[in-house]
Each structure stands twice: as C-alpha cells, then as structure tokens.
Amino acid sequence: MFTCKSLQLGAQAIKGLSKASRILKSTSPALITPRKSYVQNLRLPGREPFSTTATGNAEAGNEEKQKITVTFVDKDGEEKQIKVPIGMSMLEAAHQNGIELEGACEGSLACSTCHVIVMDVEHYNKLEDPTDEENDMLDLAFGLTETSRLGCQVIARPELDGLRLALPAATRNFAVDGYKPKPH
C-alpha cells in the first residue's frame, strides 16, 4: 500500500559524488530479528558508540583528538564543515550544528528521512555494513544511491575523519519523476 516508487540506484548521484562502480553491498536478510521494546533507547542495539583508546586515557583532555571533521553538502551544493565527537551519530551532529537533516524518528531506524550520501567510496568502505534493518529503511529513502546511508546509523570514528556527506536532492527527484500511485 505504501511502497514508494522504484528507486533508481545511482541515477540520482549528486554533483561531486565520485562514481562508485561497486554494487551495493547486500547483506543477506536474517529472518528472525529481536523485537525492540518500548523502553529501549533510541539508538540501535549493537551500535554502541565506538570507543577509542584516546577516550578515557591520558589524552582525554585533548579535545581535538576526540573529534573528526565532517563536511555536509546541502541540496544547493553549499558546504558546512563541523567537528563531530567520536561516538556521535551524524544525525545528532547535524542537529547540534544547525544542519537541516531530517530525523523524523529521532534515530530509531523507522523513517529514512536522515538519508545521507557518502561522497567518496573510500570513506563509504570504511563504514560497517548496513544492518538488514538499515537496508530495509534505505529501500524507502528518496534519491537512493550506491553510497547512501542513514545519518542516524553512521557513528563518528577516528578513521572517518574528513568524511563528506551530501544531503540528497530529494525534492527534485520527487517533482521531476512525478509520483505513480500503485493500487496498494
């Protein structure tokens, strides 16, 4: 009933996104998934913030060491560079820095509005593979590309320093393609 229109992989690749030739990694879907309870906090289980040796040891005082630089590129191509503490999700970081990334379900992996496009394949490959649940939501993201991820599931880690994320030009996608209703 509410399947969204077919998504053209890669077709929406935005300006500056390097042409990734690799095929979207698909993890084989497991049939049994643990049910989420209501009291559960908003982050997914198994997605604990990455801890580095830098945190909690002698270097802990060095703020810069615990932060990485991330650049967000908005729909009009405008760039904004921010510092993101290790362990923080890109959704949270965007919101703290006034970047307009939607997050309708506040990071509980139920909406796909936090969709971001990783702008270079090298960084994309450094990310952990999306879980089946993330892929399920990515299925429904507008303007999906081969290096799309959900912002609430991308957690800052030292090796992601220099990460560039584009906000998809979903409006254009929606308007130009039009919307073909399906019976259900």
Added chain:
Amino acid sequence: MAVFRSMIARKFSSATVQSLRVCVVGSGPAGFYTAEKMLKAHKGAEVDIIDRLPTPFGLVRSGVAPDHPETKIVTNQFSRVAHNERCSFFGNVSLGSSISLHELRQIYNVVVLAYGAESDRVLGIPGEDLKGVHSAREFVWWYNGHPDFSKLTLDLESTDTAVVLGQGNVALDVARILLRPPTELAITDIASHALAALRTSSIRKVYLVGRRGPVQAACTAKELREILAIKDLYINIKEADLLKTSADEEEMKNNRIRKRVFELLSKASSSGAPHPSSGQRELHFTFFRKPDKFLESDDRSGHVAGLQFEKTTLEGRDGSGNQIAVGTGQHEDLNCGLVLKSIGYKSTPVNGLPFNHSKGVVPNIRGRVLSSDLAQPEDGLYVCGWLKRGPTGIIATNLYDAEETVASISEDLEKGELTSTSSSTKAGREGLLQLLESRKVQVVTFSDWEKIDSEEKRLGSLKGKPREKLTTWKDLLEVTTK
C-alpha cells in the same frame, strides 16, 4: 533589472509579513509538513491547521500500527510545529460540515487541503456487503481507537480463518495484529476494546491473498521481515509460486524493494516447517488468486462463509511496465469467517472541490488545485498528501510532497497572485473562530489536545501501556473541558 527585482521582493515581503493567512485542512503528516514548510518559508505567514477529529496527527495516530511506536516518534516534530507562535491547531472542525470550502477560501489567502483518504476502493463483486466482510481501513481504525469506529462489531470468535485481500503493508499490518500473541500487543497503545476482542479471538489462520506473484508483492521488506518473525508462527508459501519468469526477473532487476522482498519470501518458504503443529497459528501467502465472489453461509444467513477465487497468470504489461494478472478460468473456494479487504484507500471530495473520481484524487499540478475543466489553477487553493497523489508512500513521502506544494505556493506568492487581489487582507484566524463560534462548534485547541494526551498517558501508565486511547467522541471532548 536588479532594481526591479528588489521592488518585487519588497512588495512581496511586505504583503506576506502583514497578511498571509493560511489554512491547512487535515493534521496528518501532509498537513503538518506543509505547515512546517510554510512557517519556515514565509516569516509573515500565520498557519491554522484544522482537523475534523479532536486529535491531531491523522494516520500516525489512527493508521500506524500500535506495535510500531518508533514510527510515531515523528509526532514530536509535529508538536513542535504546533507550538510555533504563528501556528494554531483547531480540532473538531470538519471541512464540509463545520465550515464550507467556499467559506474557508473567503477567510484565508491560501487554503491547503490535506485531509487524506477516508474511504475505500471496492471490488464490485457479489457478496461484498455480507457480514464479516470489512475494509482494512475499518479494522485499523477499530484497533487504533478512531472514534468513528470504536463501536464496530467485529466477530473474531465464530471462525478460525481470516482472509486478507491484498499484500501491501496495510495487509501485513492487519494480518500481524490478528496473529501476534495478544500479550505482546498488551504493552502497546492498541485500543482496549480491540485488545479484549483479540484476547478471545479464535482466529488461527490468516491467508494473505494477492492477484499477482511474490515478485509483485506490494509490501516492503521491513514489514515482511516483521511478520515472518512472529513467535511460533507457521508460514506457508508454495514453492511453485516462487518460480520466476524472465519478465519477473526484468521487473526485479531495477527494483531494490522487490528484490529484497522476494529474497525474504524465498527464504521463508524454504526454511519453514513442512506442516503446522497442532494449535499453531498459521500465515498463508496465497499468490495468483483474484476474488470472484464472497460466499454466503448456509447456517448464518447474511454472513460470509468464504470466497471464490479465480486462479490467475501474468501477461503483458500495464502503462507502468507492470505485468497484469489475468484469469485462467480455473476457480477455487476458500472457507473463512472474516474477510479484510486491503485493496486501497480512497479520498472523497467536498462541495465545490474539483475531483478526479476515477483516481480518487484532487486534480492538481504540483499541488495547485486545477479547476474542474482542468484549464487553470484555482486561486489560492492547494493540495498535499494522500488527497493529492493517492494513498501510497510512507510518512516521509509527505515531506517531499509538502515541499513541492509549498514551492508552488511560494512561486504564486512571488508572482503576486495570492496577495494582489482586492481581498488581500483576509480575516484569517479571527474570521474562522468567529464563524465557528456562531455555529456552536466546540473547537479543540492544541493545548486541549495536550489534556487528552496526558490523560491517555495517565490511563496507559495504570495498565503498563504507553497510552490508553480515549475512543469515543464524548470521552475525547469531555477531557478538553476539564
């Protein structure tokens, strides 16, 4: 040129700052996203959202399944919009009965219709009116405590078999609610009358029936994965149905959702037990069947006792490149005591609104409502959400949809089309409230809704539920006057 442009800008901004009165009809995702974007794009806009219910959020409250609390978190964002000082919510105000479209257009510069789809497609086959045949919409409203359907009499105790027609996400929702152990539903915000009925339900088998095959199933992987994971559920998918033709392969090739849905179905078919154990609940995916007629019970007159199906096969392509199910002339009966039709929601028009009856939507170009002869846009009248594009898509679809409609409004404003007319100063909110008062309409404001909200949460906490919905008009309206 530059001077010219700045002149326009000045004219435009002064007009908007002083007098842009906007009314959004419907407080579902389309309505709230439209309000949010309008408030942001036009600093002078005053946006009033009206809804026929005393409660906001549309299908997020009355459609989204009770066991999907994460999906409802978006109401936080909508509540922030409602708290914007330039935004007001007026519930219990129905377009078409409390106020007419003509009146609204008199009072506001801009009217955006986002009142959703509150009717159903029909099959148009014999027996559709038999007792025990319902639309999924009615069933969903019933378990979600919509005040129009809390009194629905649903008999879940005279049969062990339910048939759900359709294989989209709504079909999966209703099947899941019928099959999930009630103890698991007891900790959701499901309506208490529904929980009580499900606790004593005798339904053990649910058939999900589709005209086409597993490659064409209209559900998404998320919903499918969830129903397949129900505890101790026997799943039946015929292996023969999973054989793909080259046309199927073609359909799947560029469609990530269909590919992943098919994978899940194949896996479920091969990994399940060969037979159900005794008393086990069963879910049957039945493909390639098209309903011919509903069969009446011999001993309970006026009641459904089953369905006759025609087997189908796929042929050719429709306009969208999808294969079409055609009958083979072979028929088959299936006994059941409950049928839920999940074949699509449908919008209804109000007086004075151009309407495309075959598509069940308001004719529009990028959200601008077109006149009945489709010749030109109606002045200051816009549409968004299911009323605009039909009952498809997820909540987020309405976000992009609202962006499109608001972009059209902004363009028209820039052209001076909405504020240059003689009646550029519109009564707006005051005008609306005056009219409603003269008609003795009990308006429910957002802070009134917050009283309902906290009462529901309080009642819920007594039962270990996130909320206990108030499910009658009387109860809902009473709380607001406390």
